[in-house]
Amino acid sequence: MKHNNAPRPPGCRARDRALVLLTASALGATALAGAGVAAARPGPKLAAAGCPAVAGVFMAGTWETNANADEREAVGLLGPVATALAEEFGPRFEFRLPAYAAAAFDGMAYGDSKATGIDAARRVITEIAERCAATKFVLAGYSQGADAIGEVAASIGCASDPVAADRILAAGLVADPRQGTAGGKLVGPAVEGEGIAGPRPSGFCGLSAVTAEICAQQDKYCATSAASNPILAQLGRVLSQPTEDKHAADPGVDADLTRSLVSDLVPV
16 A cells, blocks of 8 residues: 655645644534543443543544554544544544555445445444444544545434434544535635535435534545536546446446546556
C-alpha cells in the first residue's frame, strides 16, 4: 500500500489544523456532554461489560490507512481528534479507525476501495453495538473516509441499518465527496457547489439533526459546481462508483463505463 508521506505545503497544513479543530468542536463537547460522558461515571451495566459510554468510529482518508492497519492506532487527519477525546474522557470513550483499502487508482478503483471502507465501518459499528447495548456512537470521516462513513450514516438515518439512529450522537464529515446531501449542516464558510461525487439521494433522514459537513472553500472534492465545471462533476460521479454493483451510490452510472475508465488509470 502506498502512503502519501510528502511534506504538506504551509497553506494545506494550516487548513488541516482548522479542519481538525472544527471536527473536534462538531463531535466533541456537544455530543459527549449530551451523553453525560463528561459529568457521570459509567453505570454498572457499562462497567461490567467493559463498555464505553461512547464509541468513536473514525474513517481515515485516502492513503492514510490500509486493510491491515491496527484499528486502535490513531492515524491521519482525524487521529488527533480521536486521541484528544480519549485523553479527555478516559475509559468512558474508546475509538476505532476501521481498516480498509483507502486506495485511489493505485491498484484499486476508488469506488471499490470505498466499498471496503463501508464494509469495515459497518463491521466495527456492529461489533461494538452487539457487545455494548448501551453504548452510543460518534462517527467521523475524512475525504474517502467521509465518503464511506457518510454512506453508513445515511443508511443508519434512513433505514436503522446497521444500528438504530438514536444510537448516533453526532456525525462529522470532512472533505466529503458527497457534500450537499440533504440534512447535512455545513459548518464554517459557505462553499460553491457540492461534492464531486454528488449528494446521496437518500439524504441523512433521522441523522440530519446531528450531521455536520466541513469543507474548505477551494477543495474541489467537496465543493464542485456542476454549472461551472460540468465535465469534472460528471467524471467525479463516474469514478466514485464501484466497478461492481455492491454499494453502488448512483444506480444510474454505468458500471461498464466505470471499469473502462478505471482500466486506463490503474497499472496492469
